[in-house]
Amino acid sequence: MRRRLFVLLLSVVLAVPLWSENLVGFGFRGGFELTEMNFNTNALRESNRAGFYVGPTLRIDLPLTGMDLDVALLYSKRDLKVAGETMGQKSLLLPVNARYGVGVGDVVGIFASIGPQFSFNIGDDIFYWKDKDNNNNQYSLQNTMISFNLGMGVTIGGHLEAGVYYNIPAGKTADFTWDRLGSELRNTTWERAKSKTNAWHVAVSYYF
Secondary structure, X not given: OHHHHHHHHHHHHHHHHHHOOOEEEEEEEEEXXXXXXXXXXXXXXXXXXXXXXXXXXXXXXOOOOOEEEEXXXXXXXXXXXXXXXXXXXXXXXXXXXXXXXXXEOOOEEEEEEEEEEEEEEOOOOEXXXXXXXXXEEEEEXXXXXXXXXXXXXXEEXXXXXXXXXXXXXXXXXXXXXXXXXXXXXXXXXXXXXXXXXXXXXXXEEEEO
């Protein structure tokens, strides 16, 4: 199922140059991200973690002056750390951003963008482990997720772009469940927390 989804999305992105008369450029994008993990409980506090992404991108002109559409299909790999355990999340990202840009001179331009991002988990979605106190832990990722990007950046010579984006999830990213022994060391109680993962993205794109 995941392989079929990847092939379908890749086919759609690569097919756009064949039927879009408004296409400005086709290229590739790569970048790094810094994730900010938040839980709905004060019992968990985790530090920021890093990741990267890469893949093809399209920039399509819109009828309005200065407006264009930025669509990409990106492979993402990032680390998540919960209760001392580091896990690797692999995803397929489909950001669709509307952008408004203005030129600064003949070569350089600046733009601001906003739009949804669809994420599809293509790696492990459930992680199990025990901590040093022999508590069982389970971290379950959402298989699909919608988030929103806010960004700004610069264009150089019509081919090179660099941008900074902030990604905000529309819902929870994952569920974290762990057990805890009761005061009499006989009864086990289960604790649960929801996780949301915001992220800063730094991206560089080149259009042919």
